[in-house]
Amino acid sequence: MSLLIHDENRVRTLTLDRPDALNAFNEALYDATAEALLDAAADPTVAVVLLTGNGRAFSAGTDLLEMHQLATNPDFARGKHGFLGLIDALVAFPKPLVCAVNGLGLGIGATILGFADLAFMSTTAKLKCPFTSLGVAPEAASSYLFPQLLGRQNAAWMLLSAEWVGAAEAHEMGLVWKVCEPDDLLPTARKHAELLAARPISSLIAVKRTMVEPVRAEIAAARERENAAFAELMGGPANLEALTAFAEGREPDFTNLPEGW
Template sequence: MTLDIADENRVRTLTLNRPEALNAFDEALYDATTVALREAADDPEVAVVLITGTGRAFSAGTDLAEMQARITDPGFTPGEHGFMGLIDALTAFPKPLICAVNGLGIGIGTTILGFADLSFMSTTARLKCPFTSLGVAPEAASSYLLPQLIGRQNAAWLLMSSEWVDADEALRMGLVWKVCEPDELLVQARKHADVLASRPISSLMAVKSTMVAPVLAGVDAARARENACFAELMGAAANADALAEFNKGKES
């Protein structure tokens, strides 16, 4: 299984489990996570969802080998839900969502934090939005959600530079809420998840819906703009060269 699911005290923990690929999202993992979020949303026994990763990565983002195959392989078969389905599920998720960033977070491994209600990060973790190094556009409404979350200039650096951000910098920016030692990360994330899960689910959902409602139109508009730019740039010279270089490095 590429996604482990565990329930305890009305908290459902989703653990990305492709450690050999640094928990990069292939089509199967996009589909599994989308379905898991939808099922958690509908389950009256689930109050909170906590997402984390296995091994030394939270998630290395979209599997770049599959991204190249999508461009170059006429026989490539996309998943049932894919990246867009996951972002739909995150946008619509009606309950508290907590991320525990245990290691490297790249691409969607960083932009997912725009959808989190609380984010915890290990002191040894690092985050990066590699869009400009891949010659593509932002994703997951990050061009809208990240300025909202961390301010225009922090978001500009994160989205434009393709540079790593360590835990201290992520905390300073407001990209994460708390930074923990590695062995305390899940302890602290679970402790706070349990507090939320002790509250009435109807009340939790009312708080979240009223907080999120003002930004939904902005999220939808940002996704449309990003998708248009992404479609234009994916497979163009800069992106093709970057993907070829990445996959050549993996083979050597």
Template sequence: MTLTITDDNRVRTLTLNRLEALNAFDEALYDATTDALRAAADDAEVSVLLLTGTGRSFSAGTDLAEMQAMVTDPDFTPGKHGFIGLVDALAEFPKPLICAVNGFGIGIGATILGFADLAFMATTARLKCPFTSLGVAPEAASSYLLPQLIGRQNAAWVLMSSEWIGAQEAREMGLVWKVCEPDDLLPEARRHAEVLASRPLSSLMAVKRTMTAPLVAEVAAARNRENACFAELMGGAANASALADFNQAKS
């Protein structure tokens, strides 16, 4: 099973569990995570959602082999929701969302933090937005959410450099809220999740709604800009070369 789901004290934990691919999102995992987010949103017994990963990776981002197949294989069959469906579900999620970054997060494994209400990160974890190294554009409204979250210059470095960001640097930027030793990560994230889950759900949702309402139109506009740039660059010379290098390295 590529996604495990557990409930405890009104906290639902989603654990990315595609170990053989370092929890990279293929179409099946995008679909499963989207369905799980929507189910949690609709479940009155769930007050808080906690997202984490297994092994040494939080998520290695989009599966690059599938990304190349989207470009080169005329018979490629996209999933029911795919990447866009997952980002829709994140943008619309009405309850507190907590991320516990247990290992490295690449691409959507980093940009998902723009939608987190609280983010915890292990001291050994690292983050990377590899868009320029792949010859593509930002994603998941990160071109809007990251400047809002960490400031324009920090966001420019994160989105333009394709360099790794360590846990302490992420904390100093404000990309994550707390940094924990690896063994303490999930207990700390769960402890805070249970504090929130002990509060009335209607109040939690009202707080989140009032905080996120001013961002809705800007997030949608950023996604439209990003999607247009991504479509323009996907399959272009820089992107094709990067994907070919990746697949050659794997073989």
């Protein structure tokens, strides 16, 4: 099982558990996480979900070896929910979502913070949105949520540069709420999650709904724009060069692509 689930004091902790793959999301983990969020949403005994990772990574994003198969093999078997289904579950999740970023966070391991109600980050963790280094477009409504959360220029740097951002910088930008020493991360995140979980679930849901409802249409529109751009770019010259370079263990070279790429 690539996802660990633990219930305590009305907090359901979801731990991404593919440490050998830096908790990268393959189709199975996308499905398991989406299912877990749907189950937690419907469970009247769960007030808050706490999401973290096992090992030295929070999540390395989409499994690039599997992405290469998806890009090159039309018969590759997709999961029940997949990436888009996980984002659907995050958008719809009606209860507080607390993220504890324990290590490396790439791609969805960073953009998922746009859906966090509270985000905590280890001092040793770092984040990257690698879209331009993969020759693709933003994801998970980050093109809308990040400018709202971080301001335009911080969001532009995160989404355009494909560079690492450390914990102090992520905190200064407003991407995470609190930074903790590694050993303090989970206890601190859990303490805050349990404080929320002691409140009435109906009230928690009402507060989150009134905060999220005004931006639902913008999130949906951003996802449509991103998905269209991603579909156009995935499998294109830049993306195939990036994925081939990853599979071959080398740095991609985007300088000899066709004009406009």
